[in-house]
Amino acid sequence: MLAPLMYSPHEMVGVSPRDGKPARCLLGCPALETTLTPIQGGSMNVTTLAITSAVVLWLGYRYYGSWIATRVYGIGEVDDQQLPSHSRENGVDFVPTRRSILFGHHYVTIAGAGPIVGPAVAVTWGWLPALLWVVFGSILIGAVHDLGALVLSTRNQGRSIGDLCAEILSPRVRWLFLIFILLALWVVLAVFAFVIASLFVARPESILAVWIEIPLALLVGWQWMRGQSMALWGALALVVMYGCIGIGSTESVRSLAAFDWGENSAGVWLAENAGLFWLVMLFGYAWIASVLPVQKLLQPRDAINSHQLFLALGALLAGLLVLSVTGGWQLEVVAPAINPNPPADAPLLFPFLFITIACGAVSGFHCMVASGTTSKQLASEQDARSIGFGAMVLEGGLAVVVILCCISAAGFASGEEWAAQYSAEWVGKGSLLARLSGFIDGGAAFIGAALPFFSPQFLATVITVVIISFAATTMDSATRIQRYVIQELAESIGWKFLARRHVATAIAVLSAAALALLAGKDGKGGLVLWPIFGVTNQLLASLTLVVLTTWQARRRRPILPTLIPLCFLTVTVGWAAISQMDRLLNAESIAWPQVIVLGFGMLLQLWMLLEGLLCIRRSKECDQDPVVDPLGVVHS
Secondary structure (H helix, E strand, O other): OOHHHOOOHHHHOOEOOOOOOEOEOOOOOOOOEOOOOOOOHHHOEHHHHHHHHHHHHHHHHHHHHHHHHHHHOOOOOOOHHHOHHHHOOOOOOOOOEOHHHHHHHHHHHHHOOHHHHHHHHHHHHOHHHHHHHHHHHHHHHHHHHHHHHHHHHHOOOOOOHHHHHHHHOOHHHHHHHHHHHHHHHHHHHHHHHHHHHHHHHHOHHHHHHHHHHHHHHHHHHHHHHOOOOHHHHHHHHHHHHHHHHHHHOOHHHHHHHOOOOOOOHHHHHHHHOHHHHHHHHHHHHHHHHHHOOOOOOHHHHHHHHHHHHHHHHHHHHHHHHHHHHHOOOOOEEOOOOOOOOOOOOOOOHHHHHHHHOOOOOOOOHHHHHHOOOHHHOEOOHHHHHHHHHHHHHHHHHHHHHHHHHHHEOOOOOOHHHHHHHOOOOOOOOOHHHHHHHHHHHHHHHHHHHHOOOOOHHHHHHHHHHHHHHHHHHHHHHHHHHHHHHHHHHHHHOOOOOOOOHHHHHHHHHHHHHHHHHHHOOOOHHHHHOHHHHHHHHHHHHHHHHHHHHHHHHHOOOOOHHHHHHHHHHHHHHHHHHHHHHHHHHOOOOOOHHHHHHHHHHHHHHHHHHHHHHHHHHHHHHOOOOOEEOOOOOEEO
16 A cells, blocks of 8 residues: 555665665655765765855845745735734733844744754755755745745734634634644643653753743843843843853752652652653643733743854854864765665655654744734734744754754764764654754764863753753743634634633643643653644645635735645645555554544645635636735725
């Protein structure tokens, strides 16, 4: 069944593992044979890759981004005072926000741990396909997707993409799309809480720095509301955070954070239930953070995290420069461009590369952020390009840096050492950690070249804190967005009680906690659905592109910039979904929750494609097609 999808990983790269003869091509197609020889890393150096990627990303933002913003989406056609941040300002969710602050919030929220984990895993296939997908995918697909979702939402009173389906496509799909978003966020909340709790247990030296950020963010927000500079106070808060890394690494504080309290009964219980304790703490934090006014905690925390990001990126690039200069600009790439020997159980490069690297190229979660929190804070439509398009391009830049850290001689002494690290099984205990450690060790080596007075252990902890901080930001923003979706669903059926802020938040948090604890106190319940999250996340991106393409067609605007990415994602995501469904149905024990959710997403994609085609056809048959644009007013 589905034979073209079942070729071995070795057949993907054109070299047979047994006799060295030409094998099947990257697409797994037996009809297309190739004599492709795997390109080894020594033929390329990190400096060249870094400069080339940076130039392409900048050109994409400068020229293609400008054209998309003005000619395709028509940015600048709306009076800023009509934007929802002004017209619906309430001091809690709808707050007009300065561009630099909103950029930090949007960027840190969409980034999360995705552009770190995805590329760190995807280089298993080799650095070339991962790098090409990150650079060109972020410009041509991801940034177009994110900016479109932001513009569409701001022109419709800050409503979510799912809610807008009723007017743009059909009321028939609105409910299903919102439920699909609800399911995706449900899994995100449960799994991210488990991942962060697990990192706390494994790396207790990071706990103090991560939790001290909350009171620091409240202080920064208070100072900002008093007219002080958020940038200055955010930088000071970051200094305190990194000081806490040093304190948290001391033996006494580390033991305290690890609940190593001797024979104390409370300490024994906490040590045995550390994961459960941190899960409860994280869900409690997410509840509080999602109901507070955005300017009190969400924005200042994201400002601190954006400082973390830019500092880490700057240190990584400075380290790259130092290593390049000292190495005669020949910092070697030790990994192969295309890996001839991936793990035996690795899936096909095509289409699973485009599923593995989501954040960093294109991600459906971004549409929820753009139309969830960001659109309600956009003070001027002119800011949309730098926030919607620019943040996605910069996220692609972060993914490039992660790839370079995972393939360079700074992190691995030789190609053999790299191969040993990346020869772990694709799916199994420790395989993800093995790949993440490639970024952590390589990143620490990069930064250590620029800051040699810090120990490698301290720098590795800094990178760990960055990863946890990003994941926590994604978690609290996802809780707020989940509350918005629940409120939209409740209002649509007239259940106003469920649309109340605290009630909707309670449903969001308690349901995610229930999922996390479904499999026991260790919080792994969300992992039941996580294996299909990559596909469902990209399904969500393709569904968003269906909405955007239909919206553009009905407005008589250019549709190719969204239609071409839609076609590409429909093929790749559809292929991956069918392949994964085939694997699930042919397993010894069928995971029915995964089958149901994945099948629901596949049917929804097909339905929305048909609805979109019908809407576009109807709009072409009439001279005047009423659409909701801009700002919730029906225009003909």
